[in-house]
Amino acid sequence: MENAGPEHMGHEGGTSRRAVLRGIGLGGVAAALLAAGWRVDAVAQDGAFDLEAVEPNAIVILYGEPTDKAKFVAYYRNSHVPLALTLPALQSTDYGPLLGLPGHDAGPDFWYAALRFANAEDLQASLASDAGKAVLADVANFATGGVTIYVSHLETGVPGGPAATPVG
Numbered sequence: 001m002e003n004a005g006p007e008h009m010g011h012e013g014g015t016s017r018r019a020v021l022r023g024i025g026l027g028g029v030a031a032a033l034l035a036a037g038w039r040v041d042a043v044a045q046d047g048a049f050d051l052e053a054v055e056p057n058a059i060v061i062l063y064g065e066p067t068d069k070a071k072f073v074a075y076y077r078n079s080h081v082p083l084a085l086t087l088p089a090l091q092s093t094d095y096g097p098l099l100g101l102p103g104h105d106a107g108p109d110f111w112y113a114a115l116r117f118a119n120a121e122d123l124q125a126s127l128a129s130d131a132g133k134a135v136l137a138d139v140a141n142f143a144t145g146g147v148t149i150y151v152s153h154l155e156t157g158v159p160g161g162p163a164a165t166p167v168g
Helices: 027-035 069-084 120-128 130-141
Strands: 017-022 039-043 058-064 092-097 109-116 147-152
Touching: 027 039, 027 120, 027 130, 058 120, 069 092, 069 109, 069 130, 120 130
Parallel strands: 017 039, 017 147
Antiparallel strands: 058 109, 058 147, 092 109
């Protein structure tokens, strides 16, 4: 099933779990995800952006539309978030529904989450920890619409703060 989207990938228990890794130095992340039963896709950089110069510091998760939205949201907020907040070295997390623009469909993803760490080492150690394994395993308890995880580098812009450095 090469290049199949998360909605087409089966997994025991009915929840598809896919992680997409880009860049270098992600062996620890890949090992932790594989150990938890995730499908891991490594995406080669396209040369347009030097991913080797970017240190991964975050995980961005997209959840497909669940069979029961209210049940998903209740479980996510009341059970999964408290569990995720036990991740060692987690600096912050953002999450919520993907609503789409007015008059447009929101697309195939229902919910997103972003977990930020100080650096790649903290991210990898967190996923490999007992808490990380528990968080990854918990996804099957509520994510009936499938899941895609991206390892990323998040930057923060603050109004009135310094502008981003141009890329390229």
